[in-house]
Structure formats: structure tokens, C-alpha cells
Amino acid sequence: MPLDLFTPFDLGGLTLANRMVMAPMTRNRADTDGCVPSLMVDHYRQRATAGLIVAESTTVSLQAVGYPFTPGLHTAAQAESWRRLTDAVHAEGGRIFVQLQHCGRVSHPSLLDGQAPVAPSALAPVGQAVTYTGPQDFVTPRVLNTGELPGVAEQFRRASDLAKQAGFDGIEVHAGNGYLIDQFLRDGTNHRTDAYGGSAANRMRLLNEVLDAVCEQWPADRVGVRLTPENGFNSMSDSDPQGHFEYFFGQLSPRGLAYVHVLEGGMATTAVSLDYRALRERFAGTYIANNGYDLDRARAAVHAGHADLVAFGTPFIANPDLVRRYRANLPLAAADPATFYGGGEVGYTDYPFHQDAEAAHAPVAGARHGNSPHSALAGA
Template structure:
């Protein structure tokens, strides 16, 4: 029988109902303390028919914050707020991992109590940071000392422990999109000459140490990693992305991780320069393909074996019942970019299910515990 996008999949001992993954998407609707309000609970509950949800980028410490109104996992209150969300997804039969994140230089002192953002090297990105008081030019980050890196690793370790309290099914370590771990991986942003810079082996060291720490808290087969080899977002570049990421994936493959979640191409372009089939061959675990997939392309990738699962971003924003719509070849609703970042229900929980073909979500969670959530970020 040919492989199918809608067939179940065993991911590290977890049975997924299908091979469709809801990609992690920052939506800036947490509260100012990094806690999850009822509105977020409803959004994720609505989309629980995805085989796997990877919850949006979640910061591992106050130092890791890069945008307003993003969720965290470094306090007990944050973990308790996430628990309401994971319980809701599980009640609907879904599975959910959390993406742990440190933004590194993609931040601003206004988000960090006046402290400078940190990075592998003191290189400022181009562009502007989104802060609570509006857009401001990025600043030159402070290069982390080697003696500070164990604390960064501990931030991920503590967040992974809190993720278990929060009821998640697993962890995705964010090592892409120009954030801190990606800044260490790519030689355009890592100019260090110590044990964490120079060779590909040295640039991989921080990710290796973070994975060691996370896997102290979770079985290795319930831990995945997100990579974006050629994404130029956040002023990222690398001298040899094909060679370097083939090496990284070979090394990561030996760990027995649940999956590698790979952005194929860049966020701002449909151009693909790398041979992702070669990258996929370097990793023995499950491979989640991402970036611009539609139904036909996703089915073809699964059937050809170039992907085990496929993650979808924007289609899940406007179609909470995307699995049903794809399975039945129903028309898709279009997402409104005006509701992507920050705000309330509009463009978040108000997209309808296909009339008459899928059950409506349960009633909205009580607003008694709601906290203010507004803002915008990428």
C-alpha cells in the first residue's frame, strides 16, 4: 500500500493520527508575563486534528525574549497556563510538542530590562526589532563569554523540565530562523575562535550541549530539532550551507532524535538552492519537510519518501479543519495577514470550519483567567 499523508505515523512511540504537522507560528497573543490566555487555548484546540502540533516558539528565560507577548517556559505560572492548553489538545485526541527558543541577538534592550541582547559574536543584524514601544533599530549584541554558555544550556534544561509539568508530548529545540542556536551554527554570524566557533564541529557544540540537557529531561525519541539551512531571515548567511548542514544532520542522526524539522528554502522566497534530498539522507530519524507545501506536493513527498511528515503554516491559520479539508478536497479559506501578529479573536479563533462537514470547536474557554494580549512581531 502506498504511503499516504493521512496514514497514521509512529513518532518515537507516539501514534500520530496522520502525517500533517501544524508548524510553529509566533502569533503574539500571550500575556505580558509570557503566560497562555484562554484565547490561545481555543486556537490550539480548534486545530487538534493535526497529526502533531508544534506549539509556537517559547522562550526559555527572560534573556531569551525577542518579541512582545510571546509565551515562555521559565516560571511555574507559565507552565500551569500551558497545561490548560495541552489538556485541551489532548481532550480532542491531538499530540503537541513545544518549540524551545532563545532569540539571541534578535531582541532589543527594551525587551530585556535594559540589557544588551547576546550572541556568539558582536555582530548587529540589519533591520528593526519589534518592542512594546514600537519598532527600533537592532543594536549590536554582546558576545557571550564561554563561561556563560553553561547557563544558556541550563535555561533549556529548566524549560524542558517545565514542559513536562505543562503536559507536552515532546520538545522541539529551535535551531533555526536566525535565533541564538542558529547564530552559533552558521559562520556568517559565528566569528568565534574558541571551542564554540571556527569549524563546523565547534559551531555545533552549543546545540549538542542543549540537546544533551533536554534529553536529561525527556527520552531522546521525544525530542526533535528545527533547522533552516538557507534561510536568510534575520540577516543570516553561511559560506557552505549544503556541506555544513549535511554534516550537522549526520551528527544529529547518531543521537536517535524523534525528528529533524527542516525549512526547505527561505521564509521570504520560494527559491530553493540546496539539495534537500541529500540532507534528508543524512538523517536516519523522521524528517518533517516545511515551506510552501500544498496537498499535492505533500502527498508526493510522503509517497516518494522524501518526507515522513509535512508541516503547514499559513493554511492552518485560516483552516482549523485543514486535515478534513485536504482529505475531502474541500476549498481552503484564505488567511488575512492583518491578524497574523497580536490582537484578539479576529484572524485567530474566528476562522470557521467547513460548513456542515466538520464539528465546530467546543465553546470558548472562560475569560475569567484571561490577561491582556496584544502586539505584533515576526
């Protein structure tokens, strides 16, 4: 039988019902202490028919926080709150990983108890941070010294241990979108002259140390990595993204990881300038393609062997039953960008399943909307 988006897939011993992945999407609806409220439980339960859910970017420490109302996995209370969510997804037959995150320089002292954000080099991103009191200019980050970097890997190890306690099926290490690990990988933000800077091998050192640490808690085939080779979000750049990321993909290949999850292009566009087929060929394991895929393009990618799985972002926001809609060629509801970030159930848990979808989804007057600029499509 030819491969299709709706054929099952074995991922590290997990049988996925289909090859559709719900991409990690920051929605800014956690509690101020980084715990998961019942609203988030309902949101993920509704979308459990995805072959795999990758839960939204989740901070590995207080130092890692970059946005308001984002969940964490660095306290027992946070893990316990996530457990209610993973149990709900599993009760519906779903599979769920969590994306572990350190925002690095993409933060603000007001989110970090007055401390400066940290980074590989003293280079501030252009623009403004999103804070509890509104937009604030980014500040020049504090450079992490060499002796601190094992501690960053330890933050990820501890979070991965809590992820197991929280009932996740696996973890995804966020190494993209201009956050801390990506800041080390790309030479536009890494100007170091120590063992963590200069060559591609040195710039990959932190990612390798993080993977070594989390694989102490999880088998490698339950650990994925998120990469965004040409994404310019958060003032990112690289002198040779094709060559550097071919090296990174090749170095990841022997690890036996669950997957690489790749944003093909940038968060603001589906246009690409890199040869993603060449990148895909450097990695022997499961490849998840992401960025603006629709049903036809996703099916073609799976059928041609370009992707094993395809991640969808915005379509899952407005269509909790996206798998059914795609399988049956049913019309899709449109997402309301005004409700992507922050707020309550409006634009989050109130999108109807198809049998209730005769009336178009409309935002409720007076609902609170967030203003975070990061893209739901790519998963922040």
C-alpha cells in the first residue's frame, strides 16, 4: 500500500495513528507560575486525534523564560499540572511529546527577576520583548561563561526528567527560532572564541551536551530536535546555512533520535532558499516537515519520501478535528489571529468540530487578546 498521510507510523516504539503532527504553538495561556490550567487540558484533549502532538514551548528553568504566561517544567507542581493534560490526551488515544525550551537573549529582565537574559555573545536582538506590562526594548544579554554551560545542559536534563514524571511520551529539544541553542548554532549570533564558538563543531557543542543530558533520562528514540535553518525570526542569520546545517544534520544522524523537526523556510514566509532534500538526506532517521503545508502538499511530501511526518500549526488552531476534515475532504474553519496569544477559551477551546461548524467561528466581543509577535505556524 502506498504511503499516505493517514497511514500509521512507528516512532520509537509508539504507534502513531497517522502522520499528522500538531506543531508546538505558544498560546500564552499558562498560569503565571508556569502551571497548566484546565483550559489547556481541554485544548489538547480536543486535538488528540493528531498522530502526534508536540506540546508548546516549555521553559526548562526560570532563566529560560522569554514570554508571559508560558508553561514550564522545572518544578514538581508544573509536572503535576502537565500530568492532567497528558492523561487527558492518552485517554483519547493520542500521543504527546513536549518541546523543551530556553529563550536565551529573547527575554527581558522583568521576566527574569531583574536578571539580564543570557546568550552566547553580547548581541541584542532587534525589536521588543513581550512582557507582563507590555512591549519593552530588548536589552544586551549577559554572555554565558564557559563554566556555566554544563549547567544549561543540566537544566534540560532536569526538565526531561520532570517530563517523564508528567507522563509525556517523549521530548523535543528546541534548537531553533532564534532561542538559546539556535543562538549558539548560527554564526550571526555566536561570536565566541572558546570551545563553544568558531567552527560548526564548536557551535554545536551545547546542543550535543544537551542531547547527552536528556538521553540520560530518555532513550534516544524518544528525543526529537527542532531546527530552523534559514529562519530570520529574532534577528537570526548565518553565513552558510546550507553547509552548516548539512553538518549539523549529519552529526545528529548517528544518535538514533526520534526525529528532526524542520521549519522549511522562515516564519514569515513559505518561500525557501535552502535545499531541504539535501538536508533530509544527511539525517538517517525520521524527518518531520513543517511550514505552510496543506493537505495536497503534505500527501505529496509523504508519498515522495521527502517527509515521514508533516507538522501543521494554524490549521490545528481552528480545526480540533483536522485529521477527520483532511481525511474526508471537509471544509476547514479559519483561525482568528487576534486570539492566538493570551486570553481565555475564545479562539482556543471554542472552535467547533465539523458537525457544529455550519456557522463560521467568530470572536466574542470584549475577549482579551494577547500581543505576542511570535508565529503560531512555526511553533515558538
